[in-house]
Amino acid sequence: MDGATPFTPHGKHLIAGEWVAGEATFTSEPAHGDAHDYSVGTPAHVEAAVTAAEEAFWTYGYTTREERAKFLNTIADEIEARGEQITAIGTSETGLPEVRLNGERGRTTGQLRMFADHILKGDYLDRRHDEALPDRQPLPRPDIKMVQRPIGPVAVFxxxxxxxxxxxxxxxxxxxxAAGCPVxxxxxxxxxxTGEIVADAIKAAVEKCGMPKGVFSLVQGGTRETGQTLVQHPLIKAVGFxxxxxxxxxxxxxxxxxDEPIPFFGELGSVNxxxxxxxAAKARGEEIGKGWAGSLTMGAGQFCTNPGIAVVERGDAGxxxxxxxxxxxxxVDAQTMLTDGIADAYKSGKDRFDGRNAVKPVLAxxxxxxxxxxxxxxxxxxAYLQDHALGEEVFGPLGLVVRVSGPEEMTTLAKGFEGQLTATIHMDDGDTAVAKGLVPVLERKAGRLxxxxxxxxxxxxxxxxxxxxxxASTNFGATSVGTLSIRRFLRPVAYQNMPDAILPGDLA
Incomplete structure (x- = not known):
């Protein structure tokens, strides 16, 4: 595909290999460039997509790892073939700079290729085998094999x-x-x-690899009822959000x-x-402060790992x-936010801080x-520990400094934080003892230190x-990034005294 050719969206849903319209439409609100009309997703679209996904699972869930790896790599190829078009419409819709979109596209295709390599290695299957012990006393042991199997259709927001x-x-x-689950x-x-052109890339990969058409569907934005219908559909077995x-x-x-509860793998919010x-504050506090400002304002602060709170002692170094x-x-100049709604929420978050006597503005x-x-x-x-609202995420470039009297109060404050995606320690060699006291607290609070x-x-x-x-998330035992994330969409199955002829291919 010629990446220089402008991409003009048709505004339809992709359901089981077909582009499908609907009666109602909504108009996009790009940061710059032309707006386009898109079909509003409905419960009927969800029903068609999920039903097709369930039908596809009977084939796709039993494909070989080699077949799925080829499929993932082909999706990456098709996304790369549309690279310039993806960047053009992505920057128009979101206001993100080209360099950011190009890097994110590389991350997207890199993830697909990483999972292709990962499943070929087979370690994720966690295969186990306890051989039969027919002569064991007082009771014989049967032959038992275990492997991770895909769970079925998955909803992704x-x-x-x-x-x-x-x-x-x-x-x-x-x-x-990668796990073998239709999406x-x-x-x-x-x-x-941006969603439509990426879905078109997946559609092309489905056709090239001969995968069942229901293996992937895209239902465009709709009402809350549409999302509710998706997570409540009895054929959906897990949700990523x-x-x-x-x-x-x-x-x-x-x-x-x-009626059948399912896992909801949600990443929700974090002040990090x-x-x-x-x-560290004495030796290089100014340097750390400048670095914090850069991280705080990266991408207009619209990262889930944005470090919204810095904790430092009172005194000259602080x-x-x-x-x-x-x-x-x-x-730092004003930056364009992703949507008007996100921009309004950022202003509301700032107002929340402005209305508190215990909070002093340093830069307003x-x-x-x-x-x-x-x-x-x-x-x-x-003040922080007494006011829960100060610990609520403000999605944007807003920072809060919490001053403490010393290491003991720093540890007390750490114990008062809710769950986080990340927690960071800036330290020098002389801070080792303080850091040792913080780590046991922070590892109970965050997924990454x-x-x-x-x-x-x-x-x-x-x-x-x-x-x-x-x-930070609704399942502390899961991750949404890295190869371990595949485990969210698998479940262990044991096979007792089963002949090799009818075992899953990954065990036979």
Whole structure:
């Protein structure tokens, strides 16, 4: 496909290999460029997509790992073939810069290829075999083999802040397809054109690889009823979600209330606290403050790993850290946010801080329209622990410094945090004893601990954990990034005294 040819969306859903329209439409709200009309997803579209996914599972769930690896690699090839078109419509819809979209596209195709390699190795199957012991006393032992098997059709909700890596062909979709599970994606209305062209790439891969047509469907943005219908459909066996705490919790509750409850793997929200230990603050507090400002404002602060809170001691070193961060933030221009709604929510979050006597503004700005300017506030540990609202995520470039009296109060504060995706420690050699006291607390609070770095930027690899205790995610034992994420869409099955002729191919 010629990447230089402009992509004009047709605004339809992809259901079981066919582009399907509907009666109602919505109009996209791009940051710049032309708006387009898209079909509104309905419960009827969901029903057709899920029914096709269930039918496809009887074939796709029993494909070989080699067949699925080829399919994943072909999806990546087809996305790369549309690279320029994807970047053009993605930047138009989201306002994200080209370099960001190009990098995110590389991450998306990299995830697909990573899972192709991962399933070929076979380690994820966790195969186990206890051989029969017919002469064992007092009772013989049967022959028992175990392997991980795909669970069935999976629902995936596209994310607003990652139109590629966490959306149509993002990590949830890649992991589910690698496991052998058909996928129905509920597209995000913030970037429907990006979702459509990526779905077209998957459709092409389905046809090239001879996969069942129902293995993938995209239902474009619709009403809440559409999302509710998807998670409550009796043929859906798990849900992957990245989004707000309120929306995710509502869907999680619906999954739990089903006649057959299913796992809801939701990534919901995190303030990702950063602890600047005393010796590090003295030696390089200004440097850390500048680095924090850069991480805080990266992508207009629209990352789930955005480090919204910094904890530092009172005193000159802490003052220097705050001053350096504020000075660096002053030099950051207003940035375009993903949607008008996200921009409005950012302004509301700032208003929440402005209305509290225990919170002091260090840098206060006003954001106009769909843009966001950075803001910085300061409070103390007592005020933070007494006001739950200070720990709620503000999606955007807003930072809160919490000042503490010393290491003991720092540990007390750490114990007061809710579940997080990440927690960061900045330390020098002289801080080792303090850090040792913090680590046992932080590992109970977060899925990923960092030292002397910043959490924005999630490496896609075997060891990565992108999840954490609630409310960071709804399943503390899972990750949505890295090869371990495939385990969300598998379940162990034991086969007792079963002849090789009828065992699954991965065990025979």
């Amino acid at each position: 596209g994310a607003s802040n990652f139109p590629l890596a966490f959306s149509t062909a993002g990590g949830d979709t890649a992991a589910a397809l 129905v994606v509920k597209g995000h209305s913030a970037h429907p054109g 990245t989004g707000s705490l309120g929306g995710g919790r509502a869907l999680f509750d619906l999954c739990a209330q089903r 606290p950063m602890f600047v230990l005393p010796e 003052d220097a850290f705050v001053a350096a961060a504020a000075e660096a933030l002053k030099g 700005t006003e954001s106009e329209g769909r843009t966001a300017s950075p803001n910085l506030y300061e409070t103390d540990a007592d 960092l030292v002397n770095g910043f959490p924005t930027g999630v490496e896609v690899c075997d060891a990565m954990v992108h999840g954490g205790p609630y409310p």
